[in-house]
Amino acid sequence: MLTGVINKMLTDRQLFLLQLLVNDYVVSAEPVGSRSIAKRDDVHFSPATIRNELADLEEMGFLEKTHLSSGRVPSEKGYRFYVDHLLSPVLLTEDEVGNIRHAYRKKFSEKEELIRVTAQVLSEFTNYTAIMLGPELMDMRLKHIQMVKLNQTQGVLIIVTDTGHVENKTVTFPKSIRAEDIEKIINILNDKLENVPIYRLQARLNKEISNVMRLHIRDYNRVMNMLQESLTMDDPEQIFCSGKNNILVQPEFQDVNKIISLLNVLEGKEIVHEIMSMPATGLHIRIGRENKLNGIEDCSLITTTYSMGGEHLGTVAVIGPKRMAYPRVVTLIDTVSKILSENLTK
Amino acid sequence: MLTGVINKMLTDRQLFLLQLLVNDYVVSAEPVGSRSIAKRDDVHFSPATIRNELADLEEMGFLEKTHLSSGRVPSEKGYRFYVDHLLSPVLLTEDEVGNIRHAYRKKFSEKEELIRVTAQVLSEFTNYTAIMLGPELMDMRLKHIQMVKLNQTQGVLIIVTDTGHVENKTVTFPKSIRAEDIEKIINILNDKLENVPIYRLQARLNKEISNVMRLHIRDYNRVMNMLQESLTMDDPEQIFCSGKNNILVQPEFQDVNKIISLLNVLEGKEIVHEIMSMPATGLHIRIGRENKLNGIEDCSLITTTYSMGGEHLGTVAVIGPKRMAYPRVVTLIDTVSKILSENLTK
DNA sequence: AATTAGCACTCGGATAGATCGAGTGCTAAC
DNA sequence: GTTAGCACTCGATCTATCCGAGTGCTAATT
Secondary structure, X not given: OOOHHHOOOOOHHHHHHHHHHHHHHHHHOOOEOHHHHHOOOOOOOOHHHHHHHHHHHHHOOOEEEOOOOOOEEEOHHHHHHHHHHHOOOOOOOHHHHHHHHHHOOOOOOOHHHHHHHHHHHHHHHXXXXXXXXXXXXXXXXXXXXXXXXXXXXXXXXXXXXOOXXXXXXXXXXXXXXXXXXXXXXXXXXXXXXXXXXXXXXXXHHHHHHHHHHHHHOOOHHHHHHHHHHHOOOOOOOOEEEEXXXXXXXXXXXXXXXXXXXXXXXXXXXXXXXXXXXXXXXXOEEEEHHHOOOOOOOOEEEEEEEEEEOOEEEEEEEEEEEOOOOHHHHHHHHHHHHHHHHHHHHO | OOOXXXXXXXXXXXXXXXXXXXXXXXXXXXXXXXXXHHOOOOOOOOHHHHHHHHHHHHHOOOEEEOOOOXXXXXXXXXXXXXXXXXXXXXXXXXXXXXXXXXXXXXXXXXXXXXXXXXXXXXXXHHOOXXXXXXXXXXXXXXXXXXXXXXOOOEEEEEEEEOOOOEEEEEEEOOOOOOHHHHHHHHHHHHHHHOOOEHHHHHHHHHHHHHHHHHHHOOOHHHHHHHHHXXXXXXXXXXXXXXXXXXXXXXXXXXXXHXXXXXXXXXXXOHHXXXXXXXXXXXXXXXXXXXXXXXXXXXXXXXXXXXXXXXXXXXXXXXXXXXXXXXHHHHHHHHHHHHHHHHHHHO
């Protein structure tokens, strides 16, 4: 049991009641009244007493009422206190752990697939929305570059990074170019650009490569233009999102307009920035307005990271209503991100 | 003007009224009454006359009432007749054509991007949902295969098809294998598998390659297993979907449960099958229950195809409510698919 | 014979009370 | 410090009523 030292302002009983109330509200989605609390077996005082305590908790800003004579609902401050001090991690049942492991039973030949499946598992088991951010292109380095000719004028330029990520661009080469030239170009690129960070490719191309190219390749300008274009990386990172619709069944989103605006937020790029703005290490929770992004004021965001061979790779996020099953989600996101890291590492 | 010969059952005036009514209902989303039709400048008969005509049209099954004393709404048969005989194609304004062209102004280095943008344009200009099906893997042939080693035990296997599509798989190779071996394997594969249809890769691997491999490669069994796995193609095709949320603002989807089930359908695989079940050539419209797929009984599906250099490549689809702006969508989907084909071809 | 004016009728949607119940705060008794 | 009792509040639900936009049918008009 918790002792009152956590916060001088709150008595043990108040802590206890706050915890009960949040737990209750999280499952019922209805304002919690004193009577319903008093009915519990582990509560040994009367509704009137509870009313007094709740009134105090409200005065301190941990609880709110939806109208003058309604039951209480946790405020954001209440949730914050709850997740900081009252969160008792929940154990998954053996069945659940089994089911999760089961989802990873098959062999994954594409890393993307593994990440996608993780998003799926997480959204399914939490019943909220899961978003996975892959490694940022910023952090990747070039491993290998390759050109496959499709026909006389077109080819596919394939760029593989050290993390195993593959980008491909269709290019149209100048007619004047010869097959040997293409090979030469690719060789030069591989030679000079290996291990260069992806975001520096273009700069390096201009600085160091251009001289060598000029010597060896005819029609130098056109080729450089072509390469210039192909080495532009626009997508900052890969994103997988699963269970976008889960959140809609929550009673707080019965309003069609809310649904539309939330879905738009989930599909926009801003949500990615919001997630990236979370601390890059450990598990973090942002509740309601703590999120800077407009449109998710009624949501909470929980994030943690995953890695490959110890190296930070990306972020796992779960978005649900403020009224979220925090203990369960915290456990799940932690478990799943570990499983993902294991799978990526081996 | 249309003449009555189209269908012996309907007089010119009935055709005219049916067209008016559909046009009106499509924009208003409200049952159309005789009075509101009579008020139009181009209508020269009284509400009573119109009521008689509408009653006849209803008897013939082209119209419906939502309740005993409501105005009329087109039935599915009514829509069907409308799109078959009364659809007058609409011209886009110069502004619109300009805006569409504008969306394609930038150079596309990835074919996928071009298709994605097309989905976006289409959903934006129709205000419905656009779905693009890429070329089926079935129809592709192997152009080139390539292995990039990431470290001692892992590599990325890259598969390029004749259409310029790139698949990549992360593989873990047996420790015993040597660098030269890998090169040898890839050479054998490229040699023997070029131009083989993607879906036959595995079969060919077993039949013709296995002998050659056995001769040249040590640790034959493990290598074969690895390749076996890597050449499994699970995704039948690429899919781009844009504007999933557009459809939700339509008044027929004010019900949250309808929204959820529709979104689930749009995200599922069945919708792809539904689209693939459309005739593979020309423009086609399926109205409401004409769609076999459960969950889109209240929607209409319009599809056409796009191509690259004359060769059929994929399908463009728009999903909206039955009460759809058919003339506009038909024009748009037609225009856009042509622009896409042009862009792919050049 | 076709059209239209007139009229009774239907039904959904909006509005206004009435009622109910779950909740509160406060006071006084325990 | 706790609790029983009570007056009070407010959302939710139900009912009754009214209104308007629509219909079908009949009889008069063109």
